[in-house]
Amino acid sequence: CGPISSDWCKCLKEVPGAVLEVVAARDPKKAAAFAKDHGVSRSCASYADLVADPNVDIVYIGTIMPLHKEQVLMALKAGKHVLCEKPLTENAADARELYELAEAKGVMLVEGLWTRYFPAVEHARFAVEEGIIGDVRMVQADFPELCYPVQYAALFFGAVERPSAVASAGSGDGGSGAVLRYGSRRRAG
Numbered sequence: 001c002g003p004i005s006s007d008w009c010k011c012l013k014e015v016p017g018a019v020l021e022v023v024a025a026r027d028p029k030k031a032a033a034f035a036k037d038h039g040v041s042r043s044c045a046s047y048a049d050l051v052a053d054p055n056v057d058i059v060y061i062g063t064i065m066p067l068h069k070e071q072v073l074m075a076l077k078a079g080k081h082v083l084c085e086k087p088l089t090e091n092a093a094d095a096r097e098l099y100e101l102a103e104a105k106g107v108m109l110v111e112g113l114w115t116r117y118f119p120a121v122e123h124a125r126f127a128v129e130e131g132i133i134g135d136v137r138m139v140q141a142d143f144p145e146l147c148y149p150v151q152y153a154a155l156f157f158g159a160v161e162r163p164s165a166v167a168s169a170g171s172g173d174g175g176s177g178a179v180l181r182y183g184s185r186r187r188a189g
Contacts, residue, residue, distance in 0.1 A: 001025045001034040004085060005062035009038040024050040026063075047071055051078035061085060069094050072109065076101045081108045086147055115148050116155065128156050139188040146176050153180050153188035163188075 012018050024044040025031035031043035044050040051059060051074050059075040061068060061084040069089050075082045076098065088111040089095045102109035115121065127133045136156045141149030146168070153163070163180040170176025179189035 001030045002062065005034075005060070006038070008060060008062060009040075021055050022050055022053055047074060051075045051080055056080060058083065065090070069098065072098050073101065076105055076107060076109065079105055079107060083110050083112055085112045087111070113148065113151050115143070116151060121152075121155075125155065137186050146170075146178060150178060150180070150188070153182070157182050157186060157188070 022042040023035045024047050028045045035043040058081040061071050139152050139156050141152045165181040168178035
């Protein structure tokens with residue numbers, strides 16, 4: 001029931017055809033208050049009740065990160081598509097487990113890295129995929145939180161090749177940076 005979830009609910013109202021059916025929280029009273037504040041007609045007493053609801057197609061998870069894996073698993077096992085705030089999990093093994101379950105269940109699992117869906121990024125992705133700008137050798141992006149720029153390395157170099165070297169510095173409080181090397185000719189930072 002935090003500010004990011006609140007912003008997400010406000011934005012969802014602008015999506016044609018989308019309906020915010022029901023909300024849940026660890027505290028049912030907070031869920032009811034959140035529902036009232038956002039014009040949602042129902043709230044659930046638990047997350048289990050929410051994912052069991054046949055009227056729910058997609059579950060948005062905006063809780064604290066230590067709860068993400070448990071809640072994503074619950075939603076995927078119930079056959080729901082999931083949009084989960086970042087970071088999806090605490091480690092790569094947990095993320096792989098979740099993506100494998102989503103694939104097995106035939107549902108979509110998306111980590112909420114919203115900048116990936118900006119029109120400029122979509123245009124750049126299209127230009128790379130179509131070969132319009134040639135072989136990408138360097139990716140540079142600036143954003144206070146390191147997860148946002150680092151995602152573009154995999155987006156434009158592909159997710160198959162892993163970095164051969166990583167150097168990072170900073171506190172993560174808006175003053176951090178990283179350089180990733182992919183083979184001998186490609187860099188991201």
